[in-house]
Amino acid sequence: MNARYWPLVATITIFVVAYALAVMQFPALFSTRVLGNLLTDNAFLGVTAVGMTFVILSGGIDLSVGSVIAFSGVLVAVLVSQLGLHPLPAFAITLLICTCFGGTMGAMIYYLEVPAFIVTLAGMFLARGVTFLLTQDSIPIDHAFYDWVRQFYYVMPGGGRITFNGGLMLLVFLVGIIVAHRTRFGSYVYAMGGNAQSAALLGVPVARTTIGIYAMSSFLAGLSGIVYSLYTSSGYPLAAVGVELETIAAVVIGGTLLSGGVGFMFGTLIGISIQGMIQTYIVFDGTLSSWWTKIVIGGLLFGFIVMQRVIIAASRRDWRTKPHPEPAPSG
Amino acid sequence: MAEPLLSAAHIDKSFLDNKVLDDVSMDLLPGEVHALLGENGAGKSTLIKILTGAYTHDSGTILLEGRPVHPRDTKHAQEMGVGTVYQEVNLLPNMTVAENLYIGRQPRRFGLVDSRKMERDAHQLLARYQLDIDVGAQLDTYSVAVQQIIAIARAVDISGKVLILDEPTASLDQHEVDVLFAILGRLKADGMAIVFITHFLDQVYEIADRVTVLRNGKRVGSHPIQDLDRMELVKMMLGQALEHDEAMRIGKARQAGELYASFRNYALSGKAAPFDLDLHKGEIVGVAGLLGSGRTEMARLLFGIDRPDSGELTVAGQKARLREPRDAVALGFAFAPEDRKIDGILGDLTVRENIMIALQARQGWTRPLSQKAQVEMADHFVKALDIRTTGIEQPVKFLSGGNQQKVVLARWLATNPRLLILDEPTRGIDVGAHAEIIRMINALCDQGMSLFVISSELDEIVAYSSRVLVLRDRAISGELRGAEITQGAIMEMIAAQHEVQPL
Numbered sequence: 148m149n150a151r152y153w154p155l156v157a158t159i160t161i162f163v164v165a166y167a168l169a170v171m172q173f174p175a176l177f178s179t180r181v182l183g184n185l186l187t188d189n190a191f192l193g194v195t196a197v198g199m200t201f202v203i204l205s206g207g208i209d210l211s212v213g214s215v216i217a218f219s220g221v222l223v224a225v226l227v228s229q230l231g232l233h234p235l236p237a238f239a240i241t242l243l244i245c246t247c248f249g250g251t252m253g254a255m256i257y258y259l260e261v262p263a264f265i266v267t268l269a270g271m272f273l274a275r276g277v278t279f280l281l282t283q284d285s286i287p288i289d290h291a292f293y294d295w296v297r298q299f300y301y302v303m304p305g306g307g308r309i310t311f312n313g314g315l316m317l318l319v320f321l322v323g324i325i326v327a328h329r330t331r332f333g334s335y336v337y338a339m340g341g342n343a344q345s346a347a348l349l350g351v352p353v354a355r356t357t358i359g360i361y362a363m364s365s366f367l368a369g370l371s372g373i374v375y376s377l378y379t380s381s382g383y384p385l386a387a388v389g390v391e392l393e394t395i396a397a398v399v400i401g402g403t404l405l406s407g408g409v410g411f412m413f414g415t416l417i418g419i420s421i422q423g424m425i426q427t428y429i430v431f432d433g434t435l436s437s438w439w440t441k442i443v444i445g446g447l448l449f450g451f452i453v454m455q456r457v458i459i460a461a462s463r464r465d466w467r468t469k470p471h472p473e474p475a476p477s478g
Numbered sequence: 479m480a481e482p483l484l485s486a487a488h489i490d491k492s493f494l495d496n497k498v499l500d501d502v503s504m505d506l507l508p509g510e511v512h513a514l515l516g517e518n519g520a521g522k523s524t525l526i527k528i529l530t531g532a533y534t535h536d537s538g539t540i541l542l543e544g545r546p547v548h549p550r551d552t553k554h555a556q557e558m559g560v561g562t563v564y565q566e567v568n569l570l571p572n573m574t575v576a577e578n579l580y581i582g583r584q585p586r587r588f589g590l591v592d593s594r595k596m597e598r599d600a601h602q603l604l605a606r607y608q609l610d611i612d613v614g615a616q617l618d619t620y621s622v623a624v625q626q627i628i629a630i631a632r633a634v635d636i637s638g639k640v641l642i643l644d645e646p647t648a649s650l651d652q653h654e655v656d657v658l659f660a661i662l663g664r665l666k667a668d669g670m671a672i673v674f675i676t677h678f679l680d681q682v683y684e685i686a687d688r689v690t691v692l693r694n695g696k697r698v699g700s701h702p703i704q705d706l707d708r709m710e711l712v713k714m715m716l717g718q719a720l721e722h723d724e725a726m727r728i729g730k731a732r733q734a735g736e737l738y739a740s741f742r743n744y745a746l747s748g749k750a751a752p753f754d755l756d757l758h759k760g761e762i763v764g765v766a767g768l769l770g771s772g773r774t775e776m777a778r779l780l781f782g783i784d785r786p787d788s789g790e791l792t793v794a795g796q797k798a799r800l801r802e803p804r805d806a807v808a809l810g811f812a813f814a815p816e817d818r819k820i821d822g823i824l825g826d827l828t829v830r831e832n833i834m835i836a837l838q839a840r841q842g843w844t845r846p847l848s849q850k851a852q853v854e855m856a857d858h859f860v861k862a863l864d865i866r867t868t869g870i871e872q873p874v875k876f877l878s879g880g881n882q883q884k885v886v887l888a889r890w891l892a893t894n895p896r897l898l899i900l901d902e903p904t905r906g907i908d909v910g911a912h913a914e915i916i917r918m919i920n921a922l923c924d925q926g927m928s929l930f931v932i933s934s935e936l937d938e939i940v941a942y943s944s945r946v947l948v949l950r951d952r953a954i955s956g957e958l959r960g961a962e963i964t965q966g967a968i969m970e971m972i973a974a975q976h977e978v979q980p981l
Contacts, residue, residue: 349581352582
């Protein structure tokens with residue numbers, strides 16, 4: 148088996164084994180109700196993680212998503228509750244602003260040749276700051292449309308509900324999978340993560356793709372903010388602090404190489420599910436501190452990063468055993 | 479003569495104040511393989527990058543089929559018909575063969591990539607190159623040779639007029655080279671113009687129709703290959719500097735001291751054929767050979783940067799092993815690498831820090847050198863080597879090339895080495911500093927140090943070497959001693975037909 152599939156297989160194995168162990172202890176965990184809640188509770192995280200997967204596959208990073216989620220939620224709340232706009236145009240305005248924000252970051256990364264880490268770090272502070280400019284407090288959203296949306300759900304056998312948010316996340320993942328694996332844009336993302344220089348020499352439109360990747364990431368973070376506002380019926384400027392890091396963790400645990408070029412969108416879904424499952428387990432147990440989520444995620448992350456190093460080392464060794472491994476350095 | 483397919487005329491290119499191409503012209507005829515030769519820094523890659531749109535030229539014209547063209551970028555050049563395959567195959571190892579062939583122009587159905595059609599096309603395309611492989615497999619599961627052919631197939635498929643191959647054979651074995659040449663023969667018959675950059679002279683004579691030689695950014699000449707014998711070709715590449723006065727030939731009369739280090743049967747597959755090497759105290763071993771002949775690879779082995787597949791090392795009568803450069807430093811070896819900007823100096827650190835770092839590294843962090851000792855050491859070397867700096871606290875990146883080189887030398891001299899390995903110690907430094915460094919090399923040898931010096935400057939090698947090793951195809955092909963050492967003799971050895979197959 149190709150070494151690049153190891154992380155995905157490992158992720159799925161961990162999820163299955165951990166879920167089985169949890170079910171042995173709490174048989175009630177094995178139900179569609181738990182599954183439905185898991186989807187709903189992690190919907191905003193999952194939507195963001197799809198964008199983050201593209202970013203990391205391309206060899207970049209986006210630290211701004213947490214702030215963009217908060218910004219989007221607050222902007223929607225301001226537009227709907229304070230300016231009296233209908234939620235649909237409010238969503239459109241918000242998503243447009245978020246997309247432009249991400250596109251600008253992408254353009255800076257490409258044209259100014261500033262590392263994505265720096266640009267999106269600045270974006271993180273900027274978005275959070277602007278959010279506080281809009282409001283210092285939580286703004287409740289009380290609109291008929293919100294109630295209307297909430298009544299959409301699909302009842303699975305066993306009584307579990309796939310809510311609008313949960314369904315939306317699954318839909319975003321489905322689109323993400325198609326875009327990543329079946330479109331030219333997706334192949335450009337993998338190409339840039341494999342080797343940006345080669346990609347450019349092969350004629351990949353690196354500028355357009357970079358801008359597209361970060362625009363998409365911010366668009367999805369904006370969408371995630373809307374999902375979050377549906378979930379909490381409010382916009383809160385301190386929402387989603389640190390979510391960018393949880394998202395990156397989910398992507399990496401999902402088997403995407405932090406150096407880019409290798410990974411699967413489906414793995415990210417599993418990564419999100421592992422995080423959600425740990426939280427669910429802690430709720431079921433009732434005595435554990437919720438900080439255990441962080442501890443377990445930290446441990447898993449460590450394990451996966453070590454595994455990535457091992458895989459890279461293993462594929463290098465493959466090279467060495469071939470008769471003429473690398474092109475001879477000149478001299 | 480047929481109309482040239484691509485013709486570059488009077489191309490100039492400078493980077494800042496550094497003129498890298500000076501009035502260079504080159505014509506490519508349809509159906510020819512045109513070898514582009516030259517040593518490091520001759521301007522080959524700059525010329526190629528201009529033709530392929532990666533750089534823009536300062537002046538001159540490029541005509542493609544008689545019409546002036548201005549390639550904006552690589553993609554634009556590809557679309558106009560000029561495709562390139564680089565030495566480090568510039569494909570995407572993490573993607574499939576088919577994706578590599580068609581990225582950016584994948585066939586689509588309903589807006590989505592039609593991977594079935596893409597793989598079918600890829601399979602057909604590669605069949606023309608007698609390559610029957612699983613195009614759905616990831617690229618890096620195939621050998622470099624196969625990747626090379628895939629890259630060529632892609633370039634020809636997109637461009638189809640001019641194919642530029644930058645050292646395509648550097649990492650191929652003989653059989654793979656034959657396969658590649660058969661493909662080039664077919665493309666040539668189809669009327670493509672092929673530029674072939676290589677440093678293997680045998681391959682030039684095997685495949686090329688014409689040769690253009692560059693040296694120091696200027697064109698030395700273009701000739702049909704049959705009008706040019708090997709000796710002339712090597713002379714064109716290396717240039718004919720004046721023979722030095724006998725008085726300058728200090729190396730010749732020098733008596734080597736006792737044996738210091740002895741490498742037996744050292745070899746690394748693909749980098750260095752098995753060699754034996756004895757280094758004596760008070761001896762300068764000069765190493766000559768064309769670019770790619772394995773000089774740097776040998777130096778890296780001697781200093782433990784690369785680990786040999788086989789071989790034994792005896793230092794001062796004791797068996798020794800080099801697992802990493804630290805071991806070599808512990809044995810008293812020192813190495814000033816070829817590219818001092820990348821491998822040598824630490825540009826942001828000061829002259830003092832750069833000088834003391836090797837000694838400090840050998841002592842270990844538990845025994846820091848005192849500030850006073852560091853300053854004394856730095857002052858001493860700045861004076862002794864005449865390093866031109868505003869002070870020992872000046873960052874090294876602000877020094878001139880020659881002075882940077884002296885700092886690198888000082889760093890190793892501070893460790894009081896017994897064997898000093900120098901890779902191109904005089905590259906890119908001005909004439910004055912040049913002479914000083916040569917004087918220093920001689921002085922160190924007189925103090926009993928053993929030196930192993932790689933250089934492309936034959937006059938320089940002739941001046942100081944006690945012995946000269948000539949490398950070709952990653953093996954020692956000959957050795958000259960004492961009065962035998964002349965530029966002519968070295969060139970003859972480099973140019974000689976070789977009897978052994980390359981590795």
